[in-house]
Amino acid sequence: MIRIQNLTKSYKRYIVHYGSLKNFLLNFKKFRKQVATIDVLHAVKNLNLDIQSSEVLCITGPNGAGKSTLAKLIAGTIEPTSGNIDVEGRIVPFLELGVAFIWELTGEDNLYLNGTLLGLSLNYLKKKKKEIFEFAEIFDFMNTPLKYYSSGMQLRLAFSIAMHAAGDIYIFDEILAVGDSNFQKKCFDAFHNLIKTKKTIIIVTHDIEFIKKHATKVLVLAPEKHHLIEDVSVLPPLEDLNSLLAFCGF
Amino acid sequence: MSFMDLKQKYQDSMLGFFWSFLKPFLQFVAYYVIFAKILNVGSGVNYALRLFFGVLLWAWFAESTSLGFNSYIEKRSVVTKIKVSRYLPPVAAYTTQTMNYFLNLILFFILYVMGMPSFPVGLLSFYNFFIFFMSFCSMSLVIVNLNIILANLNVLYRDIRPIWELVLSYGIFATPIIYHIPIPERYQTLYYAINLIALPLEAMKSIFFVEQSKTYLLPHVLIAYIVSLAILILMSRLTYKKLSKKIIDYL
Structure with a gap:
């Protein structure tokens, strides 16, 4: 379960460039005044939300509405400016795949590195090694340095590692399937399996069809505004994101 | 992460790990030629071995902190994308x-065994192991806490x-590695409180070389060192508490 209370994440719109240390020391007071007047952008503002276990929360909205920021906040990679996020369970983030990969090392080494960073034990990874490489369809390349992998192979390995991370909460930032059509089908099957096994899923998406099909709750974000749809059955037939935004009164 | 970083460092390298030994060794040769042979500053019994040991420890400190201060920027993708x-x-x-x-320390021991005419009495005593362990721990604390602050x-x-590059370039000359630094007694406390590497380095040297003075036995020096180390740890805690949440937005 995830409980979000009064969550706000703000960024300053720009930074004051001091130029040089001499300039900074000579104009210290002026710079302090300038910093105090910088306009603040609220990527997420005063959000309250409960996500129960086995729910599928879809976060949608136009570009720049704060969807990825919220996903990162829940994943714990960035800190809120104010408010709290209480998480019960282990989170597996699919925010960006293969972030810790080292190109010089083999696929197997990268499995251990990426897996341990996702919180998996070395023993578990050794046990699941074959399964992970077979899922990624690159079993023969286990001992090949990652720099010789195609970009599709790298993504498949990263996706496979994250899919085997055995978490309670999965956060997808528009990455639901990678690779060719066959592998994409495999990814969707794995995703459906997560739903079947009652995992909590948070997904950032622009796909209205996907929302209608899978969401149990929808959070629609617009700059400095949000609207939570707790019962998706109340949604009228929607054509695209604009019609959803209009339904929310944005 | 450390193991993989190390593996990556020597991947496709002909000499592999030997590079990490060769680098301080060449540094040692340069210092030895300049200070012992040309300037005649470094002298005394077992000078070469003492210098080599000091250079190895300094290289450990310098490379750990050099890697440490850049660690968040280097591992940006990890800290910003994974919790x-x-x-x-x-x-x-x-x-x-x-x-x-x-x-490298193992290689030093081999050279030490080969190069020493006679070993100090009680070299492998419990007391020496304790001093070595404490010195290693205090140097580690200095490195880790400096890394946290600098990163x-x-x-x-x-x-x-x-x-930090300037500090490392000149720091070796302000640390008892190449030559003995004649610190006046009234400044000893201040010196060991500022240079947190000097005391553990001297303590480790005193285990292997009898001619090395045991400064750590002076109570005022030891107390000043402990207080200074505690201040560093406190500063590191405060820096981490104040900045670690903020830095992600700047990476």
Whole structure:
């Protein structure tokens, strides 16, 4: 379960460039005044939300509405400016795949590195090694340095590692399937399996069809505004994101 | 992470780990030729071995902190995309270099056994093991806490890099490695409180070389060192508490 209370994440719109240390020391007071007047952008503002276990929360909205920021906040990679996020369970983030990969090392080494960073034990990874490489369809390349992998192979390995991370909460930032059509089908099957096994899923998406099909709750974000749809059955037939935004009164 | 960093460092390298030994060794040769042979500053019994040991420990400190201050920037993708403890990158920088220099220490022992005409009495005593362990722990604490402070500050102020490079360039000459530094007695407390590497380095040297003075036995020096180390740990805690949440937005 995830409980979000009064969550706000703000960024300053720009930074004051001091130029040089001499300039900074000579104009210290002026710079302090300038910093105090910088306009603040609220990527997420005063959000309250409960996500129960086995729910599928879809976060949608136009570009720049704060969807990825919220996903990162829940994943714990960035800190809120104010408010709290209480998480019960282990989170597996699919925010960006293969972030810790080292190109010089083999696929197997990268499995251990990426897996341990996702919180998996070395023993578990050794046990699941074959399964992970077979899922990624690159079993023969286990001992090949990652720099010789195609970009599709790298993504498949990263996706496979994250899919085997055995978490309670999965956060997808528009990455639901990678690779060719066959592998994409495999990814969707794995995703459906997560739903079947009652995992909590948070997904950032622009796909209205996907929302209608899978969401149990929808959070629609617009700059400095949000609207939570707790019962998706109340949604009228929607054509695209604009019609959803209009339904929310944005 | 440390193990993989080390593996990556020597991947496709002909000499592999030997590079980590060769680098301080060449540095030692340069210092030895200049200071012992040309300037005649470094002298005394077992000077070459003492110098080599000092250079190895300094290289451990210098490379650990050099890797440490840049650790958040270097591991940007990890700290901004995966929820990991923000202690991880600066601590991993320390463990990577510690694994590296631990192997160097074995090579030093081989040279020590081959090069020493006679070993100090009680070399393998419990007391010496204790002093070695405490010195190693205090140097490790200095490195880890400096890494935490520098890594956090370096994200916000990129001036840290040239400043720290200057500290490392000149620091070796202000540390009892190449020559004995004749610190007047009234400044001893201040010196060992500021240079937190000097005391553990001398303590470790005193285990292997009888001619090395045991400064750590002076109570005022030891107390000043402990107080200074405690201040460093406190500063590191405060820096981490204040900046570690903020830096992600700047990476």
